[in-house]
Amino acid sequence: MxxxxxxxxxxxxASLRFLTDRWVQARHDTGFPWGTLVVNAVGSLVLGFLAGAALFGASVPVLQTALGIGLCGALTTFSTxxxxxxxxxxxxxxxxxxxxxxxxxxVGLGSGVLGVVLAASIWH
Structure with missing residues (x-):
């Protein structure tokens, strides 16, 4: 399972990463990799939120596995x-x-901290 x-x-x-990157880059006519920045920021926010939820006692292992490892692991990209x-x-x-x-x-660190803060505002 x-x-x-x-x-x-x-x-x-992975699909969201591809689509988001293409959508964001099509709107910016620069050499700066805005698409990668966006997906890494969103992934850091989601992972921070999941970590914060676990920290404050709202751990849902199924969601942490599917979203934290699966979705965020494929959405974010250190290699790119x-x-x-x-x-x-x-x-x-x-x-x-x-x-x-x-x-x-x-942005990655800030997004992760924001995710934890959002989780704390819900469960703390």
Whole structure:
């Protein structure tokens, strides 16, 4: 059952990642990887919320497995973030590369904290 939950969440997350990235990038005519930033921020928010729910006693293992491991694992992408950062830094867009590295880390951490805070406002 666990494998099925991870697989279903992963298939959903990968599909959402692809569609979201294409949708966001189509609206921004820059070399900056906005789509990757958005999916990583959303995934960090969801994972922070799930972690916060567990922290405050509202743990739902089925949802944590399907959404936390499956959906967020496939939705978010450290490898693409790394690749895009290196591509920008070595491709003459150093400012975008630096902004991507710093911005992604700050947005990811902020989104995760916001998720925990939202969970705390519900269950604490």
């Amino acid at each position: 666990t494998l099925l939950l991870v697989a279903l969440g992963g298939a959903t997350g 973030f790394g690749y895009e950062s290196v591509r920008l830094l070595t491709g003459g867009q150093r400012l975008f590369g630096l902004l991507n590295v710093v911005g992604s880390v700050l």
